[in-house]
Amino acid sequence: MGFGATCHLLVAENSMSSNISKERSSAPSRTLVVAGVVHALHDGYTDLIYVLLPIWQAEFGLSYSVLALLRGIYSGVMATLQVPAGRLAERIDGRRILAAGTLLSALGYAVAGYSGGAVGLCAGLALCGAGSSTQHPIASAAVSRAFKGAARGPIGAYNFSGDLGKATLPALTSLLITLMAWRQALWLVAILGVLAATAVALMPRIQVTIVEKPDRFAAPTGDHRSFRLLCAIGGLDTAARMGFLTFLPFVLQAKGAPLATIGTSLATVFIGGALGKFACAWLGARIGVFRTVLLTEGATAALIFATIALPLTPTLLLLPMVGLALNGTSSVLYGTVPEIAPDGRVEHAFALFYTIVSGSGALAPVIFGLVGDAAGKSWGISCAASTALATLPIAGLLAQRLKSA
Known part of the structure; x- marks a missing residue:
């Protein structure tokens, strides 16, 4: 093989390697x-x-x-x-x-x-x-x-x-x-x-199936107890969110809000929630699970109590922040699931996590509604705030296990 042919072959190989690299990076x-x-x-x-x-x-x-x-x-x-x-x-x-x-x-x-x-x-x-x-x-x-x-x-x-x-x-x-x-x-x-x-x-090369051995993909902290703690935080977080949203229209109505204002207020909560999911996922990657949960759940409880105590106008101004705190925790938890999935079974771990979260979201409004019927809507929504605070000691236990691992 001559020098020119060799150079041509090397150029072709480099081009092919570059294309493969670009393909992998875009996948x-x-x-x-x-x-x-x-x-x-x-x-x-x-x-x-x-x-x-x-x-x-x-x-x-x-x-x-x-x-x-x-x-x-x-x-x-x-x-x-x-x-x-x-x-x-x-x-x-x-x-x-x-x-x-x-x-x-x-x-x-x-x-x-x-x-x-x-x-x-x-x-x-x-x-x-x-x-x-x-x-x-x-x-x-x-x-x-x-x-x-x-x-x-x-x-x-x-x-x-x-x-x-x-x-x-x-x-x-x-x-x-x-x-x-x-x-x-x-x-x-x-x-x-x-x-x-x-x-x-x-769509080509969308990575849905298992592409590596589970023991190589799973983080060293991937154990059943850590995952159960994570699911408990997710269930309580969803219970607090759904309980608050159930009572919010009635709290606003009691403060004198008309129906149109209530609808707009719910929209601001959802918009804040969407931003919270996006922002807190990146925040969790920077400061860790425990600190992010401490920040978002603490803010959730404080803001829920504020919506009970404040007049209508300040309450309406707070609602986007309430939505941000309400939904912020969920993204941090979702991002932690693959890191501690037991035995590296990520699909199964996500399925279990979402099932527990969905069940909690369906059950919580019923339980808080019974409290509201018995003691009033303020007590019902206060239960939602207290449920958010209940995530903090569990998050502390999870942080200790992750740190020790």
């Missing part, structure tokens, strides 16, 4: 983009029900108990199937499961659009819940595996995308319903799901 970003889009879609699907319930009540003459059943079917099926979905992703290509789940959710809303009563709506929402059960454990694990030790910030961005979906898809559907029949609007929403499922299925 995590593609994973985050796809996971974020799917998260936005599924979370938007989940909160879209609140827009549709009044329409279905007027269309089919449904009682409040049946409407509550419809909402419960979606949440119940989604929470129940998250652990099986995570386990299935450990054996089958997670990307295919995520694409199939997204397609199933789209099919569920298409069925709801064709339904002629409560039975059809129940069937459609059960399909939606089953499809959405694949999103949290698989997409979260995909992002954590793609970014490995630097996953806290991307996990925060992933969670932030879910809040964007909650804000945009229900609003978009409300606009569509003013222009066309609600059935046609749901079919368009279903088409969005089909497009998202296609994007997941065709």
Whole structure:
């Protein structure tokens, strides 16, 4: 081989190596983009029900108990199937499961659009819940595996995308319903799901399946007790958040807020929450889990008590900060799941974590509501603040285990 041919071969090899390096460096970003889009879609699907319930009540003459059943079917099926979905992703290509789940959710809303009563709506929402059960454990694990030790910030961005979906898809559907029949609007929403499922299925090198041996991926601190402590913090944090949001409209109403103001106030809480998820994920990467939880949960309790004591105007000004503190903890916890996943089973760990969090979010308003009925709304919302404070000693125990490990 001559000198010229050798040089040509070296240039070709360097070019190929450069292309491979660029491909590898862009793969995590593609994973985050796809996971974020799917998260936005599924979370938007989940909160879209609140827009549709009044329409279905007027269309089919449904009682409040049946409407509550419809909402419960979606949440119940989604929470129940998250652990099986995570386990299935450990054996089958997670990307295919995520694409199939997204397609199933789209099919569920298409069925709801064709339904002629409560039975059809129940069937459609059960399909939606089953499809959405694949999103949290698989997409979260995909992002954590793609970014490995630097996953806290991307996990925060992933969670932030879910809040964007909650804000945009229900609003978009409300606009569509003013222009066309609600059935046609749901079919368009279903088409969005089909497009998202296609994007997941065709996206190359999205790191959803296990790509390394579990004992190499898992952090040395990945043990069952640490993970149980993390789940306990997540459950209490969600209980505090859902309890506060349950009583907030009634607290504002008692302070003299009209209905329009209450709706706007809830929107400011959600916007603050979206920013909190994004910002606190990066904060957790800088100062650690315990300090971030201490900051966010302490602020949550203090701000909740402030909303009880202050007049209407100062309360309204505080609500974005309340939302930031309320949702800030969750991103830190999500980012910690892959670091302490027992035996390196990240999909299974995320599935368990989200199941516990979902169950706590469903149960807490009922318990706090009983307290409110017995002692008044101020006591009910105070229980939410106290629940936030209850996370602090548990976070201290978790910090000690992480430090010793």
